[in-house]
Amino acid sequence: MAGDSFKAIPITIIFLLFCIYYVSISRLADSRPLGLDSASQINESHVYIWPLPSEVHSANGTLTVDPDLSLSVTGDGGGSTIVQEAFQRYKSLIFKHNSWFSKFPFSGRTLYDITTLRIIVNSDDETLQLGVDESYTLLVAEKNDHSIIGEATIEANTVYGALRGLETFSQLCSYDYGSKTVIVYKAPWYIRDKPRFPYRGLMLDTSRHYYPVDTIKQIIQSMSYAKLNVFHWHIVDEESFPLEVPTYPNLWKGAYTKWERYTIEDAYEIVNYAKMRGINVLAEIDVPGHAESWGIGYPDLWPSPSCREPLDVSKNYTFDLISGILADLRKIFPFELFHLGGDEVNTDCWNSTPHIKQWLEDHNMTSKDAYQYFVLRAQEIAISHNWTPINWEETFNAFATKLNPKTIVHNWLGGGVCAKAVAKGFRCIFSNQGFWYLDHLDVQWDGVYNAEPLEGIDDLAQQNLVIGGQVCMWGETADSSNVQQTIWPRAAAAAERMWSGREAISTKNVNLTALPRLQYFRCLLTRRGVQAAPVNNFYARSPPTGPGSCYDQ
Incomplete structure (x- = not known):
């Protein structure tokens, strides 16, 4: 570590x-x-x-x-x-x-x-x-x-x-x-x-809602105040494909509108802006599910016009396009890690589309086998572009023994996953949705603060395989109008868990040892122009209920 x-x-x-x-x-x-x-x-x-x-x-x-x-x-x-x-x-x-x-004589x-x-x-x-x-x-x-x-x-x-x-x-x-x-x-x-973990991240979903470049920069700037160091950019999903890909220029036809797009220059600007603040940008292209928007520009990626995801596993064209995307993105994103998604893959389309069903029979595969085949082939492509692949935990849960040994398992569904992953020699990122999913608005700051990435892992060598964790800002109910108060101050609670020594901050009485400092930090954020919500709200991003000091809310 x-x-x-x-x-x-x-x-x-x-x-x-x-x-x-x-x-x-x-x-x-x-x-x-x-x-x-x-x-x-x-x-x-x-x-x-x-x-x-x-x-x-x-x-x-x-x-x-x-x-x-x-x-x-x-x-x-x-x-x-x-x-x-x-x-x-x-x-x-x-x-x-x-x-x-203070420069004038009368200042004294x-x-x-x-x-x-x-x-x-x-x-x-x-x-x-x-x-x-x-x-x-x-x-x-x-x-x-x-x-x-x-x-x-x-x-x-x-x-x-x-x-x-x-x-x-x-x-x-x-x-x-x-x-x-x-x-x-x-x-x-x-x-x-010094930091406790080398990976301390925040994920932003720019597919469910588009965020202007300036908003993304504001979020990255605020991350630096809490010493977070990885901006996980969940760029595209089934709802929209806002990013320009020069080799496949029709992909961003999947954007909501022509104004809600990111150019290559925008992506460069975000990466460089983050680097100046000591923050890596981790790009994610989620395959084979969560990719319906890809077919707006390239319909052949869909299993059929009426059955649009997962991406068509039977065509080499699908993997050629993925390789082209990753080749273009490798010129923009220097970080050694790349997120390939792999979560929530419903293979019904593959089973119900005649040409894919025939392909499965010809290759003696079930749809579960095809899911494994797709993930592993995408990993090979990423590795060929000198990236280390990250996949959401479903891939580990489904076929752990088949994953490339370089794979980093990204936990999200619940507890105990990192313990299982590191026991098999994989590195792991902790993002248990019960605590570190910021779109879960009823999770309060102390729940975030007390979540422990190393829970259930006693062996030192295995602990070192947990590279850190991240909070996730999924975008279904957040846009530029409310994203900062949804992120802060709860993200700061996770930031201290990932930066500070476990013994120093693990205590039953966090209301005495951590809460005053977090209240002060929240008000520091507001003084710096970050729209951080009150610390003690039961429901995240809610406004204050009445008059009072910033530090008491």
């Missing part, structure tokens, strides 16, 4: 001096875990971080942050555009309250404690793949007798670790309305952090 061999990141001299200072201060920070407040009231003296870091040390100092905060990037990755642009994004979030005021402030954010990136390799090192160390030090300069330092092995450190630093910064100054409370800070 990525990060299990966490490397101590040397901030050497600065850290040693910090330790000397840290042990010498007389008033130590409250020893309780971050967020131990009543569920109904946020403690304004606390600092709330979401998701919870691996290791945190703080004290009781207060530092001011210069609105002209400068950036110093060093190390082999010091020339990274990814880091430079991320710094500007976070600077605009941290100093969104009229920071120009001329000196600040933190004037520089120093980022050390040890590698210039910006390849973004599964298991990339996202660990980081964050030190926020203050001036003292040992002459430590007032600065914040992030050190990471990769630019993507630096991005995660920037998010944490931004959450330490708080705007003080009295002095109109950004302040870091509980300083100095020393944080060492």
